Amino acid sequence: MMKRPDSLDLEALRTFVTGIELGNFSLAAKRLSRSTSAVSAQLKKLEHQCGIQLLCKEGRHLKLTDQGELLVSYGKKILSLNDEALQVIHQKRILGKVSLGVQEDFSDKFLPELLSQISRKFPNIQIYAQSGRNSILKEEILQNKIDFALCWESPQEVHERSLIKTLPQHWVASPAFDFDSYIISGKPLPLILVESPCIIRDTAIQALDQENISWQIAVSGGSLHGIWGAVKAGLGITVRTSTGIPDSLVIIDQHLPPLPGIGLSLFESSSEKSDSYRIIKELLLHELEYYFPEL
CATH class of the missing domain: 3.40.190.10 (Periplasmic binding protein-like II)
Known part of the structure; x- marks a missing residue:
């Protein structure tokens, strides 16, 4: 009788990859809403499943072994396909239009990465995107011409409800x-x-x-x-x-x-919030977490 192939625990793999990406397993625990002891247990479980050591100590820090480095590379691909499959299955029927604007500082790197994620995960949601200056984006938000606007705010103007992060x-x-x-x-x-x-x-x-x-x-x-x-x-x-x-x-x-410092804030229009609106907002905030790991 053929032996059943072994399978990696996806949650343990996600913890491992997230910790490496953030450079800190305590941050990974916070992002994944797990305790540090649970994260430690998952790492041990993953090493047991692989039958190899994935991490080793270098002074006070953890360092990837050669096998661990290889698993990170494969892990990212596995998790990406897993997440994409679930997104397509769950969200395939979601249709809609969402418009967003970003400050010019985010137009060269962040915006293209965000649009790529949207296109891949939610192909049936139509996106209108623009980059521009604060005054223009805020005016379009007030007039409900766009759904979201990623803008700068001075320390004196920052609203806790819209503030994402204060940057130097x-x-x-x-x-x-x-x-x-x-x-x-x-x-x-x-x-x-x-x-x-x-x-x-x-x-x-x-x-x-x-x-x-x-x-x-x-x-x-x-x-x-x-x-x-x-x-x-x-x-x-x-x-x-x-x-x-x-x-x-x-x-x-x-x-x-x-x-x-200067505030980075996400402003939202007063228009009715659709499913596609909520999905794109969640994805935008998620991408900002990776753009700024310390969020």
Whole structure:
């Protein structure tokens, strides 16, 4: 009689993969709503099923063995197929239209990843997506033109109901920008900022004024892409969160006044909430958790 093939415990596998992705099994326990002892038991169970050691201690930290690294790779594929199959089975009949807008900082990486997830998991939900500035997105929310808007909020305006996370802001420049020459000569610092009204623009100017550091607007633009282009050209410095900073630019916080955090909030329209609306909101928040693991 043929031996029945062994099967991996999917919940134990999910715990293992989540812990590795987050870099911390305590965070994995919190995300999966399990106790740390339950997580530990699942890891032992998974090692028993595989018949190999998946993790080893390196100082005070856990490190993947070669076999553990291999299982992470396969585990991600297994869990992805499992989740996709259940999503398709459960959600195949859900139809609808959902519209969303994101701040420009999220248009290059987060938005494409989110849309890819939606297309794969919920092919029957039609999505309208746009990126833009806070003032435009908030106005469209008020007019119920879009369902969701991922926006910045100043610390004074943050509403706990809509707040997702507070992010640090940074001074950003090109590596070629000759910052020292401005410090030595006392010449006004050239700023490259999005035109008013802009929370981040106001923050940068206020921080410099409080320290009596002279400045001048070198470039003012209506789009973030234009701002990044001017900073890359070495025409001045800007302020932004670490979200979406081009790899060719650097953070120069050590040279300039500290900046306050800025709120990342999800605004929702007052329109009636459909099943597709709730599904996309849940997926959006889930993707933000992976985008910001410390959420």
